[in-house]
Amino acid sequence: MSIKVAPSVLAADYMNLQRDVELAEQAGADLFHVDIMDGMFVPSIAYGPGWVKGLNEITDVPLDVHLMVEQPERFVEEFADAGADIIGVQYEATQHIHRALQMIKNKGVKAEVVINPGTAVELIEPVLDMVDQVLIMTVNPGFGGQKFLPSTLKKIEQLAAIKREQGYDFDIEIDGGANDETTKLAFDAGATVAVAGSYVFDKVDPAAKIARLKEVTAD
Numbered sequence: 682m683s684i685k686v687a688p689s690v691l692a693a694d695y696m697n698l699q700r701d702v703e704l705a706e707q708a709g710a711d712l713f714h715v716d717i718m719d720g721m722f723v724p725s726i727a728y729g730p731g732w733v734k735g736l737n738e739i740t741d742v743p744l745d746v747h748l749m750v751e752q753p754e755r756f757v758e759e760f761a762d763a764g765a766d767i768i769g770v771q772y773e774a775t776q777h778i779h780r781a782l783q784m785i786k787n788k789g790v791k792a793e794v795v796i797n798p799g800t801a802v803e804l805i806e807p808v809l810d811m812v813d814q815v816l817i818m819t820v821n822p823g824f825g826g827q828k829f830l831p832s833t834l835k836k837i838e839q840l841a842a843i844k845r846e847q848g849y850d851f852d853i854e855i856d857g858g859a860n861d862e863t864t865k866l867a868f869d870a871g872a873t874v875a876v877a878g879s880y881v882f883d884k885v886d887p888a889a890k891i892a893r894l895k896e897v898t899a900d
């Protein structure tokens with residue numbers, strides 16, 4: 682089975698969002714990745730729940746909402762009500778990661794824990810039994826168009842080994858600098874979902890880019 686592809690709407694053309702979303706949807710996008718940024722946890726600012734609700738109304742593809750915000754537990758309910766299918770919270774952004782994940786699950790939404798490139802996999806081991814997805818950031822979060830950090834491959838391998846040994850079935854997602862080469866490397870290390878922003882949307886043919894990511898990771 683090939684990797685699941687989650688185009689990041691951060692890189693879409695906002696003035697033609699519906700067109701880009703439909704193109705990606707027809708090309709087989711498995712999820713849409715939506716970065717919520719508060720200008721604190723990351724320097725940029727992006728999207729509120731109203732925007733996510735609007736996106737949910739124009740697509741049937743599940744929304745993978747990544748809260749790049751301080752104290753994410755403050756916003757779980759609003760984004761769940763806006764239509765998020767998966768909500769990701771950063772390990773580094775809360776003193777209460779277990780509580781934040783529990784809040785997501787209580788809303789009937791899939792729960793994801795996210796770690797930055799500088800955060801060790803061991804730190805999230807205590808919550809791995811409660812998540813549907815783990816996001817290993819392959820760049821420092823906050824901006825699209827950065828280069829994939831090769832040091833994150835070891836972390837993907839390490840997490841994949843824990844997943845195998847413990848019999849977990851969560852998805853392992855990567856985000857940042859994904860292209861056909863880096864996605865193949867991450868897939869071989871154990872990633873099952875690739876978020877791709879500029880690779881998919883910056884060029885003329887998003888459908889071909891999505892197809893390419895699936896092709897290079899096909900068994």
Ligand SMILES: O=C(CO)[C@@H](O)[C@H](O)COP(=O)(O)O
Pocket residue numbers: 689690691692714716820821822823824825826827856857858859876877878879880
């Ligand atoms: O999390 C982020 C940025 O921090 C993203 O989801 C980006 O949208 C990925 O963009 P590319 O690196 O694929 O251009």
